[in-house]
Amino acid sequence: MRWADSQARQAGHLARQVRLNLCAFAALTVLGLIRVELTWQTASWVPAVLLPIVLLMLAAMRLPWETILQRRWAYGALVSWYATALGVLMLYNLADPDPVVMFPVGALVITMAAATTIATRATVALGASGVIGYLGLVTVRAPVDVALVVSMTCVLAVVTGLSVLTVHNRRIQQSQREAAEQRAAALMENGSDAVLAIANGEIRYASSSTGRILGLDAGTLTIADLIATAHPDEVDAVHAWIIELRASEPGHTTRIESRCMHADGRYLDTEVTGTNHLDNPAIGAIILSIRDVTTQNTLRRELTRQAFEDPVTGLPNRALLRDRIGTAERRHARTAGRVSLLIIDLDDFKKVNDTLGHPAGDELLRRVAGRMTSAIRPADTLARLGGDEFAVLVEDLDDLGLRTVADRLLEAVREPVRIANHDLIVTASIGVAIVKAGETPGGSAVDELMRDADLAMYSAKGAGGDRAAFFEPSMYAAAVAEAEARGEMEDALARGEFTVVYQPIVDLPGALPIGVEALVRWEHPTRGLIGPYEFIPQAERTGIIISLGAFVLRTALLQVAGWHRDIPGAERVRVSVNLSARQFQEPGLVEVVRDALIESGIDPGRVVLEITESLLMTDVDATIEILHALRDLGVRIAIDDFGTGYSSLSYLRRFPIDILKIDKAFIDGITVSQDDATLVEAVVGLGRALRLQTVAEGIEQPGQHSMLSELGCTYGQGYLFAKPGSAQEITDLVRAAYGPGA
Structure with missing residues (x-):
C-alpha cells in the first residue's frame, strides 16, 4: 500500500x-x-x-x-x-x-x-x-x-x-x-531527488518528483516498473546492492551509481542512496533517494577531456603526454627499453594567424595534425603542446629509426595545404631527445626529456628550420650559459651597473648640437666597460632588453628634461632612444613610454624613438598601429639604419615617421664611391620629398661633413663632432653650446 x-x-x-x-x-x-x-x-x-x-x-x-x-x-x-x-x-x-x-x-x-x-x-x-x-x-x-x-x-x-x-x-x-x-x-516535489519507500516487495511511497526525474507516474509506480528502468548490464549489481542493504544494520546508508531508463527511452546516470529503516516502526521501509547526475557526469567527462585533450586538434595535450612519458619510462626502466621524444614546431606559423586569421590557423593545425598522425606508428603518441608545437612519444626505436620518423614528419608537414582559397606551404623544426640510459623514472626525468627535445628543436630552428636535430649535451651547456648571462644582466641592472651615454646630433653644416642619441654601456665590475655589441644580442634573446630598454628610456628623458630646465636655450635639444624588436613586440610599450614622459615632464615633441627598417617590415599592419599609438603621445619616430632593409616607397608612405637616419655603411664610402654618394643623395631627396628630416650616422671625416651639407642632409652625428660621452660630459657640451656666452 x-x-x-x-x-x-x-x-x-x-x-x-x-x-x-x-x-x-x-x-x-x-x-x-x-x-x-x-x-x-x-x-x-x-x-x-x-x-x-x-x-x-x-x-x-x-x-x-x-x-x-x-x-x-x-x-x-x-x-x-x-x-x-x-x-x-x-x-x-x-x-x-x-x-x-x-x-x-x-x-x-x-x-x-x-x-x-x-x-x-x-x-x-x-x-x-x-x-x-x-x-x-x-x-x-x-x-x-x-x-x-x-x-x-x-x-x-x-x-x-x-x-x-x-x-x-x-x-x-x-x-x-x-x-x-x-x-x-x-520540498520533495521540487527537490532534485526522487524518494521511494520500499517494503515487503512493494513501493509504499513515491515522491511526485519521481515523475519529473524518471518520467513515471508516482501514483502507480510498482517494483516491476522500477526494475525495468535499470540498465540490463547493471540489474544484477543493483539487485545485490538491495539485498545487502536489507541485511545491513538499522540506519545504515550506502550508495550506488547506475543507469536508469527514462520513460522517453534515454538512459540517465543516477546516484541512488539507500537507508535501512525496516526496524523503525514509524517507517518500516527502505528509503531510496534517486538523483539524476547525468549533467554532472557529462560535465565531469568534459572537464576530464579538456584536462587531457587539446581542444583544437583533439590530440592528447601536454598533461596527458607527460603522464604517458612517465609510464613509458617506468616500463622501460624494467626492460632496458628505449624512450624517445620528438618536439615539432611549425616554422613561421604566426604569419598564418596574422594574415589569414586564427580560424585559418586552427584549421592548418588540424590538417597538419592529421598528416603527422598518418606518418607515425599506431603505438606512438602524437600530442599538441600548445600554439604551433607538437610532440611525438616513440618507444623502442634506434637513432636510424628516429631519423626516419623525423623525415616522415617533415615531409608530412611540408605538403601544401589549401585553406581559405590559399595554398599554404609550412615547414617544421624537430628536436629529438632520448631518455638517458640508467636514468631513474620520475617527474624530473620527464622534465629533462622534454627540455632536451626542446633545446634540440631550437637548434634546428636556429639552423634555418625545415630540419631535425638530435640533442647534444653542448646544447644544454649553451642554454645554461644563456640563463646565467640573463641572471648576471638582471643582477647588473638591479645593482646599477648599466649606464647611459649620449652622442650629440648636430645640424649641418653648422655643427650646433640639436640633440643626443642615448646609448647604453655595461660597467662590469671585473671586465670593465662593455660595449653594446657584446650584450645587446643576448639581452634580446633572453628578454632582459625589455627592462633594460625601459631603464635607458627613463634615464635619458630625465637627463634631457634636466637640461631643458637648467640650461637656458637648451629647450630645443631633443633625445633619441632606440627601440629593439623585442621591445616593439611588448604589449605594454606605449604605456612604458607614456609613463616615462609623465615622470620626466619633458616635451614629447623633443623625444625621438628610433626603430630599424627591418623591424618596420616584420608585421606592417601591427607596426603601423603601434607607431600611430606612439605618435599620439606626441613623440617623433625615426627609421634607424635606413637603406639596409627592404622597405619600399609605397610602404614608407604608410608609416607615420618623421626622420630617416642614413646608415654609417653608406656614409663611410660617400667620398670615394659614386654609388654610395648617389644612394645618400637619393635618401636625402626622398626625405625632402616626403618632408622628412635626415640624419647621417658615423660622420668621421671633414669631407663627409662637407658633402652631406652640400647634398642638403639635415643633421649628422659621428666621431667628427663628438664621441659618446657621460651625462656630465655632454651636459658641459650642451651648456657650452647654449649657456650664457655661447
Missing part, C-alpha cells in the same frame, strides 16, 4: 474515534438498562428498545468508517448522530425517577465524545443544548435540590468549555501538521 496522505490519515483518526464513541455510547446504554432493571418499576418495554440499540452500535463498529468518513455528508451525519443521542438521553431521563444526576452524566459522555470528532461550533451547540436540556428537565421534574442542580449545571458548562478548547487545540495541531506535510511535499 501507499503511505496514506493527509486526508486518509485524518479519516483513519476519525474512524478510530467513532468506534471508541460507539463503544462508549453502547456502555452508557447498558448502564441505562441496568438502572431500568434496578430502579424502574413499571417499564418492562424499555429493555426491548434499548437492547437493539446496543447491538446496533456494536455492529456499527465494524463498518468501514475510513471510507465513510471521506464522504461529503459524513460530517453532517456525525453531528446529527450526537444530537440524536442527546435527544434520546433527554427522553430517557424524562421517564427516569432521578434525572438530576443521570442526565448530566450522559450529557458529559456525549459532549466529550463529540469533541473528538466534530468542529468547535458544533461542540458549543451540543454542549449548550445539553445545559439547556438539563435546566428544562429539572424544571419539569421539580421540586429538586437547587444546590445539586447548580453544581451539575456548572460541571456541564465547564466540561463543554474544556471540550471546545480541546476541539480548538486539535484543529490548530491538525493545521500545523498539514502545513508541515505540505512543506515537506513541496
